[in-house]
Amino acid sequence: MTVSDFADAQWTRAVGAGVDPHEYRRVTAGLTSVDDWGPSFVRTGHAYLERAENAGSLLSAGEYLLTAARWFHVATLAPYPEAGSAAAAADHALSRALTALEPGARRVSGEGFTGWLRGPSDAPGTVVVVPGLDSAKEEFLDLVSALLARGLAVFAMDGPGQGVLAATTALRPDYEQVVGRVIDALGVARIGLVGLSLGGYFAARTAAVEPRVAVAATVSGPFRLDWEKVPPRVRDIMARRAGGADAAREFARHVDLAALAPRIAAPLLVVDGDLDVIPGVTNGEPLARLAPHGTYLSVPHGDHLLGNARPDWLPYLGDHITRFLTDASA
Structure with missing residues (x-):
């Protein structure tokens, strides 16, 4: 290229x-x-x-x-x-x-995570934003701003193999354990959860097994990965983030939400762009269909992460998270 x-x-x-x-x-x-x-x-x-x-x-x-x-x-x-x-x-x-x-912003770190908690201390709800394969908390500042503007507190994080932690940790499929520790550290009873790209898989997986997730959303998240069909560049990135080609192959084997999707009890919004076509990656439509309270938003002209179509999904996602998270808080 x-x-x-x-x-x-x-x-x-x-x-x-x-x-x-x-x-x-x-x-x-x-x-x-x-x-x-x-x-x-x-x-x-x-x-x-x-x-x-x-x-x-x-x-x-x-x-x-x-x-x-x-x-x-x-x-x-x-x-x-x-x-x-x-x-x-x-x-x-x-x-x-x-x-x-934001003098009130607070750095929060623990085993396998670090990030910033922003927003009012008396916010009606707290949202955790999860990045993806080669993204980081610094990539989604506009999403954080949209959630903050709706009166929510937001914790944008790096997890294992992500952002500032990528140099010292590796990707892990059981990300729900990390999010569980995040919730403990934040000291809240329930959270909203937003995952982007591979973070969408992490968010959906967490929503299926972590009862403290009150509402969730995924953006360009994979439902399933087929390692043999994934493009070499994506395999290379995954190998760097997972600790080698064998570890990456094993990680990819876990990326399949077919069994977990029906267990997601929280309202779930799945956002995809129709132009986001990556060989070996099954996009989010099956996730929305199998989740008991799933909603699918497909943007015809959207690409991966839909940076070319922000007005078509970002306000909707912000309202979705706010509505269900504040209802749960009430």
């Missing part, structure tokens, strides 16, 4: 993560190979750190730091020897941004 093809393939994902589309085009236009991706995006992130240092207000500094976090994270989407350092830089920039912008 040429660097131009790679940049085009990541376009809506990067924009959906909050990267300025015009700057994205300027940065990627100067790349000569995919190997240049990581270093160029990291340089852009550092440029925003410098802007933060020279900002005329704490608000401007915080906004620059949020932008830096996004660029550092997107740097990790291509194979890059320093991906661990870029993920750590994204995590640090987000930490500095929230310290500046």
Whole structure:
């Protein structure tokens, strides 16, 4: 794949993560190979750190730091020897941004997870946002903002093999154990749960076995994986995140929600884009059909993570989570 093809393939994902589309085009236009991706995006992130240092207000500094976090994270989407350092830089920039912008935000970490709890202490409900195969808490800041705007508290997390933890941990299929520890650490009785991409599998699996999930939603989540048919690039990413090809193959064997979907008692919204076609990946329609309280939202022009169709699903998802989570709290 040429660097131009790679940049085009990541376009809506990067924009959906909050990267300025015009700057994205300027940065990627100067790349000569995919190997240049990581270093160029990291340089852009550092440029925003410098802007933060020279900002005329704490608000401007915080906004620059949020932008830096996004660029550092997107740097990790291509194979890059320093991906661990870029993920750590994204995590640090987000930490500095929230310290500046939201003094009430709280870092919460435990075995196999870390993240930020944001929102009012007296919120009517708390939502946990779960990233996917090569995503991280820094990628879904706009989703978090949509949930915060509805009065909810939100914990955006990195789990095993994800974000800042990818350098020291590996993907695990029993993610419900991690979410269980998150709920314990947050000290809440019930949560809403949103999972994106592979995080959709983690969220659906957790909703099937964790009774404290009051409502759930998946976005571009797989119902089933067929390792032999998954594209080599996806297998390579999974191998890096799982700890090797054999571990990745074994992990993929677990990604099948056929038996778990009927056990999901909570209201479940499944969001897919019709243009999200990945060989070896069965999308979410069977999950919505088999879940007792499943709703399927299919966006005809949506791609993976639907960064090209935000108005078609994000408000609906925010309202879905808020309605059922606050009803459960009441």
